[in-house]
Amino acid sequence: MSTRAFAVQSAEALFGPIAIERRAPGASDVAIDILYCGVCHSDLHTARSEWPGTRYPCVPGHEIVGRVTAVGSQVTKFSVGDLAAVGCMVDSCRRCLSCDEGLEQYCEHGFTATYNGPLDGSGENTYGGYSEKIVVDEHFVLAIRHSDTQLAGVAPLLCAGITTWSPLKHWGAGPGKSVGIVGVGGLGHMGVKLAHALGAHVVAFTTSPGKRESALALGADEVVVSTDPAAMAARAGRLDFILDTVAAAHDLDAYVNLLKRDGALALVGVPATPHPSPSAGGLIFKRRQIAGSLIGGIKETQEMLDFCAERGIVADIETIAMQEIETAYARMLKSDVKYRFVIDMATLKAA
Amino acid sequence: MSTRAFAVQSAEALFGPIAIERRAPGASDVAIDILYCGVCHSDLHTARSEWPGTRYPCVPGHEIVGRVTAVGSQVTKFSVGDLAAVGCMVDSCRRCLSCDEGLEQYCEHGFTATYNGPLDGSGENTYGGYSEKIVVDEHFVLAIRHSDTQLAGVAPLLCAGITTWSPLKHWGAGPGKSVGIVGVGGLGHMGVKLAHALGAHVVAFTTSPGKRESALALGADEVVVSTDPAAMAARAGRLDFILDTVAAAHDLDAYVNLLKRDGALALVGVPATPHPSPSAGGLIFKRRQIAGSLIGGIKETQEMLDFCAERGIVADIETIAMQEIETAYARMLKSDVKYRFVIDMATLKAA
Numbered sequence: 001m002s003t004r005a006f007a008v009q010s011a012e013a014l015f016g017p018i019a020i021e022r023r024a025p026g027a028s029d030v031a032i033d034i035l036y037c038g039v040c041h042s043d044l045h046t047a048r049s050e051w052p053g054t055r056y057p058c059v060p061g062h063e064i065v066g067r068v069t070a071v072g073s074q075v076t077k078f079s080v081g082d083l084a085a086v087g088c089m090v091d092s093c094r095r096c097l098s099c100d101e102g103l104e105q106y107c108e109h110g111f112t113a114t115y116n117g118p119l120d121g122s123g124e125n126t127y128g129g130y131s132e133k134i135v136v137d138e139h140f141v142l143a144i145r146h147s148d149t150q151l152a153g154v155a156p157l158l159c160a161g162i163t164t165w166s167p168l169k170h171w172g173a174g175p176g177k178s179v180g181i182v183g184v185g186g187l188g189h190m191g192v193k194l195a196h197a198l199g200a201h202v203v204a205f206t207t208s209p210g211k212r213e214s215a216l217a218l219g220a221d222e223v224v225v226s227t228d229p230a231a232m233a234a235r236a237g238r239l240d241f242i243l244d245t246v247a248a249a250h251d252l253d254a255y256v257n258l259l260k261r262d263g264a265l266a267l268v269g270v271p272a273t274p275h276p277s278p279s280a281g282g283l284i285f286k287r288r289q290i291a292g293s294l295i296g297g298i299k300e301t302q303e304m305l306d307f308c309a310e311r312g313i314v315a316d317i318e319t320i321a322m323q324e325i326e327t328a329y330a331r332m333l334k335s336d337v338k339y340r341f342v343i344d345m346a347t348l349k350a351a
Numbered sequence: 352m353s354t355r356a357f358a359v360q361s362a363e364a365l366f367g368p369i370a371i372e373r374r375a376p377g378a379s380d381v382a383i384d385i386l387y388c389g390v391c392h393s394d395l396h397t398a399r400s401e402w403p404g405t406r407y408p409c410v411p412g413h414e415i416v417g418r419v420t421a422v423g424s425q426v427t428k429f430s431v432g433d434l435a436a437v438g439c440m441v442d443s444c445r446r447c448l449s450c451d452e453g454l455e456q457y458c459e460h461g462f463t464a465t466y467n468g469p470l471d472g473s474g475e476n477t478y479g480g481y482s483e484k485i486v487v488d489e490h491f492v493l494a495i496r497h498s499d500t501q502l503a504g505v506a507p508l509l510c511a512g513i514t515t516w517s518p519l520k521h522w523g524a525g526p527g528k529s530v531g532i533v534g535v536g537g538l539g540h541m542g543v544k545l546a547h548a549l550g551a552h553v554v555a556f557t558t559s560p561g562k563r564e565s566a567l568a569l570g571a572d573e574v575v576v577s578t579d580p581a582a583m584a585a586r587a588g589r590l591d592f593i594l595d596t597v598a599a600a601h602d603l604d605a606y607v608n609l610l611k612r613d614g615a616l617a618l619v620g621v622p623a624t625p626h627p628s629p630s631a632g633g634l635i636f637k638r639r640q641i642a643g644s645l646i647g648g649i650k651e652t653q654e655m656l657d658f659c660a661e662r663g664i665v666a667d668i669e670t671i672a673m674q675e676i677e678t679a680y681a682r683m684l685k686s687d688v689k690y691r692f693v694i695d696m697a698t699l700k701a702a
Contacts, residue, residue, distance in 0.1 A: 098612055106612045106637055108588070170638070237459070261449055261457045264640065270632045277625035280618045283643025286457055287521070289615065290641050292634025 001031075004348055005131035006322050007057040011049035015325045017348075018057055020127045022135045030078050030141045031070040032086065037129035038063025038155040038315070039341040041186065041247070044329050046116050050272070053121055061129025062088040062114040063158040063342070065144060065151050075138045083144035083151070085305070087158035088295050090114050090126060090136050102299035104140075130322065132349055142302050145309035153314025156186065156340040157305060159295065160315060164191035164243060165304040166296030167266040168198060171241040175199035180235075180242035182226070182255060184211045184218070187245035187268065189339040190315060192218040194304075195243075197311055203239065205255070214338065218316075226254065237286070239263060249273045252290060256282040264289045315340050321347035352382075355699055356482035357673050358408040362400035366676045368699075369408055371478045373486045381429050381492045382421040383437065388480035389414025389506035389666070390692035392537065392598070395680050397467050401623070404472055412480025413439040413465040414509040414693070416495060416502050426489045434495035434502070436656070438509035439646050441465050441477060441487050453650035455491075481673065483700055493653050496660035504665025507537065507691040508656060510646065511666060515542035515594060516655040517647030518617040519549060522592040526550035531586075531593035533577070533606060535562045535569070538596035538619065540690040541666060543569040545655075546594075548662055554590065556606070565689065569667075577605065588637070590614060600624045603641060607633040615640045666691050672698035 001022045006015045025031045043060030045051045064086040068078050078084055091112035092099050098106040105111060110119040115128030128134075146154050164187055173179045179200040181191040188204070195202045196219030204220035206212075212223045224231045235258045242255050247269025255265050256278060267290065278290055296304070308314065317340045320328050328341040352373045357366045376382045394411030396402045415437040419429050429435055442463035443450050449457040456462060461470040466479030479485075497505050515538055524530045530551040532542040539555070546553045547570030555571035557563075563574045575582045586609045593606050598620025606616050607629060618641065629641055647655070659665065668691045671679050679692040 103612070261454070267631045267634060270635060274628035275631065277628035278641075280626065280643060281621045283618060283641065284621060284645050285643070287642065287644055289643075290629075290634065291638065292631060292636070292640075293638055294635050 003131050003133045005059045007059045008047045009057050022133055025070050025072045025135050027072040027074040028137050029072045029135050030138050031135045032066040032084050033069045034066040034345045036065050036152045036155040037061040037343045039328055040159050055125045059127035059130050060115050063155040064129035065155045077138055085142040085144050085158055086136050088114055090140050103297040105295045150314050152319055152342045153317050155342050156315035160187045160190045162296035162301045162304055163268050165194050166300055167243055167293035168195055171264050173198050173200045177240045180239045183245040184215045186340045189218055191243050192220050247271050249275050251276055252278040253282050259288045261286040264291050266291045266293045268293050317342045319344050354482050354484045356410045358410045359398045360408050373484055376421050376423045376486050378423040378425040379488050380423045380486050381489050382486045383417040383435050384420045385417040385696045387416050387503045387506040388412040388694045390679055391510050406476045410478035410481050411466050414506040415480035416506045428489055436493040436495050436509055437487050439465055441491050454648040456646045501665050503670050503693045504668050506693045507666035511538045511541045513647035513652045513655055514619050516545050518594055518644035519546055522615050524549050524551040528591045531590045534596040535566045537691045540569055542594050543571050598622050600626050602627055603629040604633050610639045612637040615642050617642045617644045619644050668693045670695050
């Protein structure tokens with residue numbers, strides 16, 4: 001199936017329309033007409049070869065919601081006309097321990113990313129959600145139980161949502177727990193919303209005093225400007241868990257020191273240059289840990305989507321046309337978005 | 352009670368005899384005639400002001416075994432003539448959450464170290480085990496169930512033993528688990544012995560090919576020379592837990608990469624200069640953690656001592672006279688000891 005898409009042909013190129021091929025749906029495949037696709041910072045990193053291994057043409061996009069247009073003969077979970085979503089993965093080995101446990105993001109053979117293909121660089125390239133249609137094995141397709149009017153805001157749940165949900169759940173965010181969220185951007189604003197909805201006491205950390213009111217509106221119980229030493233010192237040893245959504249290199253000790261005994265600081269972003277080396281003493285004297293977490297598995301992604309649907313939770317977004325992607329990237333680089341751009345894919349179809 | 356001890360009077364001074372005062376035993380105190388005291392690298396760091404805050408005169412020593420010579424009226428666990436031991440702590444607040452849980456080493460108000468006093472620098476100095484006698488509240492005194500002939504080898508269990516036991520137990524070392532021990536020295540040799548005795552598959556890491564046979568003799572199932580890239584690569588993603596006993600700054604990623612998903616690398620030493628900054632990606636892509644661990648609580652120290660007594664486990668040691676302490680330090684700095692010096696305190700009494 002020839003499919004219209006927006007792609008870059010090299011690290012220096014601008015986005016423009018191309019035609020890509022989507023496979024005809026196989027027995028276990030679901031074909032989806034894409035309605036909305038969120039814009040993740042990973043899209044930009046990949047398109048511009050800021051991470052190694054980009055294959056061109058590159059069609060980013062892994063926050064995909066749409067409507068099912070065809071299903072294979074063995075598909076049981078979806079019917080034509082259903083709303084459906086695709087996140088960061090479209091395949092994995094499905095045989096290793098991590099896949100068996102529903103944690104395909106940690107597949108021991110490497111999952112196949114929704115765009116830019118297998119993580120190890122082998123095999124075929126894949127093309128993401130900056131396109132009209134996508135065909136995905138039903139195991140990697142999520143059901144959407146939000147209302148039609150919420151769909152644009154659902155899209156970022158597929159990456160920003162699950163990337164914050166998975167560590168929040170893994171490290172036990174909930175009633176009686178004090179949870180820090182570092183950064184109030186695309187990921188962080190979802191972290192605040194989800195931690196709050198899970199019942200935790202939420203402390204949002206930002207370098208921007210101007211984000212105080214909006215962080216409170218998202219559900220933070222406290223907002224700390226991380227450049228204020230007194231405000232930071234007042235929280236020393238007070239938090240059970242901190243989710244750090246800031247990928248830029250920064251001082252981790254400032255947050256480690258806020259953890260209680262046995263507390264964890266979880267990183268979800270890979271900085272372009274390493275963080276300053278954290279203090280071993282800060283870990284040793286309270287048995288604290290610095291950990292990492294990668295997106296989330298399919299099972300927990302569905303749980304997160306259902307949790308959000310029940311509570312009416314979506315991302316706070318700004319809708320753009322496909323043709324505005326370069327402007328959106330430029331604004332994203334300046335953190336000039338509250339909090340996620342979402343492409344209305346009707347604009348690609350109309351192009 | 353005037354008590355003979357060996358002390359340094361400044362960072363540059365040599366050890367020499369002094370007289371210190373020990374309090375008369377209070378109602379909950381146990382007075383101990385010291386038979387053996389292990390020599391820990393912390394003794395040297397403190398004596399020579401390599402860590403901040405040393406108070407002089409400094410009498411190190413926190414691997415103490417001896418015999419009870421007097422007990423206060425409220426003491427219930429010890430009688431005159433019993434064997435007894437004292438480790439790194441002689442007091443804590445006993446009211447905070449960590450103290451309530453038997454994890455006095457994480458006391459929220461800071462424990463009182465066996466030497467060099469309260470960790471926050473307040474209050475009185477304390478004098479350690481390089482001395483004839485010590486008087487300690489019974490809560491911080493351990494019972495010894497080893498035989499009399501094993502006592503010198505028991506002494507290092509009080510620091511080297513518990514510092515490795517606590518993280519091994521906390522992170523679940525046992526049957527079916529593959530556990531790495533980095534460094535085969537004072538701490539590491541106990542880590543290998545204890546992990547083996549707990550039933551784990553033990554992989555010892557050393558930079559010294561010459562330590563292979565002795566590491567196997569200690570109980571390692573495999574020995575990896577960490578400077579051999581092929582040997583390291585062959586263990587990638589294979590270990591459940593790694594206890595890193597090396598305090599010198601080194602590449603943590605080399606070990607993080609050997610962990611399975613959800614594996615932990617636990618540090619127990621504070622390097623003089625920071626370790627190279629670990630890779631966020633190495634943590635994120637397998638949800639691994641880098642953590643720290645500090646000695647161990649009184650309850651778990653007693654459990655470790657009883658476990659070792661039942662199995663006849665002691666440290667491998669070289670006994671020295673008190674007067675040989677400077678030579679011992681010089682040899683310790685060259686790692687020229689298998690694996691711990693222990694002072695026979697009869698030599699102080701005879702001096």
